[in-house]
Every structure is written in C-alpha cells, then in structure tokens.
Amino acid sequence: MATFTFRTAGETHGPALVTIVEGVPAGLPVRVEEINRELARRQVGYGRGERMQIEKDEAEILSGVRFGKAMGGPVALLLRNRDWVNWREKMAQDGDGEGIPKLDTARPGHADLPGILKYGHEDVRNVLERASARETAARVMAGALAKVLLRELGVAIVGHVLSIGTYQVSAAIEGNRKAAERAEGSPLRMADPAVEAEVMRWIDGLKEAGTTAGGVVEVIATGVPPGLGSYVAWDRRLDGRLGQALMCIPAIKGVEVGGGVGLAGMQGIDVHDEVFPGGNPAETFLGKFLLPFHRDTNRAGGLEGGMTNGEPVVVRAAMKPIPTQSVPLRTVTIDRYAASTAHRERSDVCAVPAASVVAEAMVAIVLADAFLEKFGGDAMRDILYNYSGYLQRICGE
Numbered sequence: 001m002a003t004f005t006f007r008t009a010g011e012t013h014g015p016a017l018v019t020i021v022e023g024v025p026a027g028l029p030v031r032v033e034e035i036n037r038e039l040a041r042r043q044v045g046y047g048r049g050e051r052m053q054i055e056k057d058e059a060e061i062l063s064g065v066r067f068g069k070a071m072g073g074p075v076a077l078l079l080r081n082r083d084w085v086n087w088r089e090k091m092a093q094d095g096d097g098e099g100i101p102k103l104d105t106a107r108p109g110h111a112d113l114p115g116i117l118k119y120g121h122e123d124v125r126n127v128l129e130r131a132s133a134r135e136t137a138a139r140v141m142a143g144a145l146a147k148v149l150l151r152e153l154g155v156a157i158v159g160h161v162l163s164i165g166t167y168q169v170s171a172a173i174e175g176n177r178k179a180a181e182r183a184e185g186s187p188l189r190m191a192d193p194a195v196e197a198e199v200m201r202w203i204d205g206l207k208e209a210g211t212t213a214g215g216v217v218e219v220i221a222t223g224v225p226p227g228l229g230s231y232v233a234w235d236r237r238l239d240g241r242l243g244q245a246l247m248c249i250p251a252i253k254g255v256e257v258g259g260g261v262g263l264a265g266m267q268g269i270d271v272h273d274e275v276f277p278g279g280n281p282a283e284t285f286l287g288k289f290l291l292p293f294h295r296d297t298n299r300a301g302g303l304e305g306g307m308t309n310g311e312p313v314v315v316r317a318a319m320k321p322i323p324t325q326s327v328p329l330r331t332v333t334i335d336r337y338a339a340s341t342a343h344r345e346r347s348d349v350c351a352v353p354a355a356s357v358v359a360e361a362m363v364a365i366v367l368a369d370a371f372l373e374k375f376g377g378d379a380m381r382d383i384l385y386n387y388s389g390y391l392q393r394i395c396g397e
C-alpha cells in the first residue's frame with residue numbers, strides 16, 4: 001500500500017475540486033501560500049485559453065493542519081471553480097436536466113467516445129466534466145505537500161519544457177537542474193529564450209488556424225539518495241511507478257527515463273554510466289553527506305534496477321496536441337453513430353508548460369512515497385533521524 005497517497009474529486013465546471021492527501025507526516029510545515037504558489041505556476045503559460053482568465057486558483061485547507069504543521073491525519077484541500085456560477089444550471093446536482101441541451105458528438109482524441117460507451121451516458125458532458133485536465137489542479141495541491149516533504153529531506157525538483165512542436169531548447173539544458181530552473185517564470189517554461197520566442201510565434205499561428213500544440217516536458221530531482229524503490233518485486237520498481245505517475249497525466253503518450261528510447265539504438269559500452277572512486281561535492285544528501293563514489297554521466301536518469309542510484313532522477317513525458325480543435329474534426333453522433341463533426345468546446349492552444357508543473361507534482365508524490373516507504377515514521381523528526389542513519393551507513397561517516 002502506498003505510504004503517501006491522494007485522491008481527487010470534482011468536475012471542471014462543478015462547484016469545486018477536492019484533494020485528500022494521506023500519509024502527511026506529523027510536523028510537516030503546511031502553509032496555504034505554498035500550495036497557492038504551485039497552483040499559480042500551473043495556471044500560466046502562453047497559449048492557454050479564456051478559462052484561465054476566469055480562474056485564480058486558491059486552496060483552502062479543511063483538515064489535518066494546526067498552527068502551520070500537519071498533525072498526521074488526512075489533509076483535505078478545497079479548490080473552488082470560479083467558473084461554476086456560469087454553469088449552475090447545466091451542472092445542477094438536482095432536477096432532471098429538462099431543457100438543458102445534450103452534447104451528442106464525441107471529440108476524437110478525448111475520453112468522450114470510450115467514456116459514454118463505458119458508463120452508458122447519453123450526454124458527452126457527463127464524461128468530459130471529469131476527464132478534463134482541470135483535475136490536474138487537484139493533483140498539484142497534493143504535489144505541493146510532497147514538495148515540502150522533499151525539501152525537508154534535501155531534495156530539489158523542477159519541471160520544465162524541453163520542446164513544443166518541433167522546437168527544442170538547447171541540448172545543454174536537458175537533465176541539468178540549474179539550467180532548467182531558468183525556465184521559472186518564462187512564458188512557456190522553456191529555459192531557452194530564443195527558442196521560446198519562436199514557439200510563441202508558432203502558437204499564434206496555430207491559434208489563427210484553429211489547431212493545437214503538444215510537446216515534451218522534463219522533471220529533474222537532485223539530492224535523491226541511492227536505494228529508493230526496489231528490484232525485488234515488479235510493483236516496487238521506482239521507474240515503473242514514475243512511469244505510471246507521468247503516463248496518467250491527461251494527453252501524455254510517452255514517458256522516458258534518462259536516455260530513454262534513444263538508448264535502444266546505442267552500443268552497451270556507450271550507454272552505462274561508469275563509476276569512479278571519490279564523491280562529487282556537487283551532489284550531497286541532506287546538504288552534507290557525500291557518497292564515496294561518483295559518475296560523470298547520467299544516461300540511466302538516476303535509476304538502475306528499479307532503484308534510485310544517487311544520481312539526479314531525470315524523467316520526460318511527451319504530450320500530444322490538445323484534442324479540442326476550433327476546426328472541428330470528423331466524428332460520429334453518440335446516438336446513431338451518424339457522420340458528424342466534433343462539437344466546439346472552449347480550449348487551450350498549448351498546455352505543455354502546465355503539464356511540466358503537473359509532471360513535477362506527480363514525480364514529487366512518487367518520490368515522497370518512496371522516501372516514506374524506506375524511512376517511514378509518523379513524525380518528521382523520526383523520518384529525518386532514520387534517513388540520517390542510512391546516509392551515515394552508506395556515506396561512511
């Protein structure tokens with residue numbers, strides 16, 4: 001059973017999103033401002049649609065926290081949808097829906113068609129309301145708590161955008177946390193301003209043309225010790241757990257760890273990261289412990305045998321272009337499967353920057369879970385004590 005876990009509830013045009021986070025250790029500092037900062041990072045990005053001008057995501061802490069610290073119980077978080085006032089009738093929880101028009105065409109690429117078949121709905125809205133990527137805001141609230149936990153354990157984590165369409169940031173930025181951090185606050189969360197300017201022009205063109213963009217995001221975590229996850233059972237392998245956490249973000253179609261797919265075409269001699277005696281002072285754990293060995297490359301992305309190996313964890317996720325198009329795609333009606341065109345919903349042209357923040361949150365949640373699994377303790381100080389003891393053993397101090 002997962003140690004640090006969460007569940008979300010809520011529809012995109014319902015009254016609110018809710019997140020319940022379990023496994024938050026007693027004594028973890030929890031401040032609503034930190035959660036709101038993460039929510040704000042997810043909301044911005046060049047190419048987002050009108051909805052983001054309506055919302056200003058702000059969390060409310062409903063339980064589990066007293067005087068700025070977690071008490072050890074579930075932390076419930078609420079995020080109200082400002083747009084709900086415009087949807088009260090269409091999204092009413094009572095009544096029979098009389099007079100409310102039904103959405104009767106399924107948009108290709110969305111959950112619409114398999115969703116109505118699976119749940120037996122006669123209105124596509126019953127699917128899209130929950131399938132909407134709005135739900136990722138609720139994940140980011142859980143991720144904010146995971147990030148605080150990781151920070152207390154000396155881990156720094158950043159999500160940024162490697163490419164949008166065919167435009168890629170300079171290769172020197174890939175896998176480099178310090179370089180990636182320069183993306184913070186930029187219009188597309190890209191750490192390469194020249195490329196970013198070109199992408200912004202391309203996005204303007206796509207908007208004119210009524211279509212959308214995808215891209216690749218990367219998450220880098222440093223200060224992660226060797227030995228999180230395990231090789232002894234399939235479901236304890238951390239690369240598998242990270243893969244699931246990234247793949248389940250809406251619109252993600254591919255995930256890579258380190259050199260990823262590119263490694264398949266190389267010779268083994270050029271792939272594996274050789275190990276040399278002596279620690280790398282740039283890679284410390286809990287800010288002071290140094291491993292007695294180092295590597296000069298990280299093609300493994302910090303994961304060997306389903307475990308972290310002490311190198312930065314580097315994972316990537318590829319997002320397909322958003323399915324909702326202004327130029328409608330061909331599809332069928334959901335009643336008689338007659339030829340039709342997809343209904344036009346308000347949409348973003350590009351949400352890749354937001355996806356990089358969501359990916360960061362999901363990776364933080366998996367790493368927080370793996371930390372608690374290994375150094376478990378109900379209170380922050382027990383976890384820190386257990387973790388320091390382990391570092392003393394493996395770092396030889």
Ligand code: EPS
Pocket residue numbers: 012049050051052083131132133134137345346347348
């Ligand atoms: C989304 C459609 C748009 C996006 C939404 C995801 O919302 P709406 O239909 O209200 O215009 O803006 O993203 C968010 C609301 C968000 O917070 O990220 C979809 O269909 O997935």
